[in-house]
Amino acid sequence: MNIMTIGDRIQTLMKSMNLKQWEFAEKFSVSKNSVIRYKTNERLPDPDFLLKMADEKVNINWVLKGEGPMMIPGPWEQDTAIRRNQRYQIVGGRQLLIDEFGDTYIRSAVFPILAEISAGPPMEAVDDRDSRKQIEIPDSYIPRGASNYMAFLVNGDSMAPQIKNADIVLIYKTIDWDTANGKICAVQVDGGITLKQVKLDHKRAALVLDPLNSDFNSLILDGDQTSDVFLIGTLAVHLQLC
Numbered sequence: 001m002n003i004m005t006i007g008d009r010i011q012t013l014m015k016s017m018n019l020k021q022w023e024f025a026e027k028f029s030v031s032k033n034s035v036i037r038y039k040t041n042e043r044l045p046d047p048d049f050l051l052k053m054a055d056e057k058v059n060i061n062w063v064l065k066g067e068g069p070m071m072i073p074g075p076w077e078q079d080t081a082i083r084r085n086q087r088y089q090i091v092g093g094r095q096l097l098i099d100e101f102g103d104t105y106i107r108s109a110v111f112p113i114l115a116e117i118s119a120g121p122p123m124e125a126v127d128d129r130d131s132r133k134q135i136e137i138p139d140s141y142i143p144r145g146a147s148n149y150m151a152f153l154v155n156g157d158s159m160a161p162q163i164k165n166a167d168i169v170l171i172y173k174t175i176d177w178d179t180a181n182g183k184i185c186a187v188q189v190d191g192g193i194t195l196k197q198v199k200l201d202h203k204r205a206a207l208v209l210d211p212l213n214s215d216f217n218s219l220i221l222d223g224d225q226t227s228d229v230f231l232i233g234t235l236a237v238h239l240q241l242c
Helices: 006-016 021-027 032-039 047-055 060-065 080-086
Strands: 108-118 134-138 149-155 168-173 184-189 192-201 206-210 219-221 229-239
Touching (some): 006 032, 006 060, 021 032, 047 060, 108 192, 149 229, 168 184, 192 219
Antiparallel strands (some): 108 134, 149 168, 168 229, 184 229
16 A cells, blocks of 8 residues: 655645645745755655645644645534545534624624635635634524524625625535525535525535525535535524624
8 A cells, every 4th residue: 555655645635736846945935945855755844844834724743744635624624534434415503693782682692703705706815813803692593502503794786685795604514405405594515605595406416506596596505516516514693784
């Protein structure tokens, strides 16, 4: 059995990023000769190089030991084994619109806005919680406990006029597709995430991701088209900023 070396993994990372050798060197602020030495195992990666990769969400444990995924998963991503077992079933959830909160609520939970979620084609979600605002939600709207929810900022207009660009959605974390048919959900498709209405087309054995805005097209997925589709969660709370 062939065992991948550190150099092999660095070369695999370069290919996955679709970067030429000089582009890879420039991106991580090292010389082309250093990259060559890393790839050929003539030299171990320098600490500064590893720190630069960590800043790009590369899993350093994978680079050095081959353990875990290549990239550090975002907080919205499920365990790989769970994804493999749950792929291609369908989601559930109930939408709740909130315009404002009164003074009658006593207890609440604070959620960081983790990232932007695309209301359009699936796009990579960059974990950006350190630079984003937080939202406060009364406990009465999160009956399953705060740890089961996550907040995203909507980017795009495919769910308008019901959900608009720059709205905030609170997603209930679940991998149970069986309860999702007809519900608005956060879904990951080939590394990108999107907010769509989920439908199961039994005749075509396909998963359909529908926009609410008729100016946008549905995304129809089947097992032959993608191997990386999984449910992040269902829409629990929708907030429009005043």
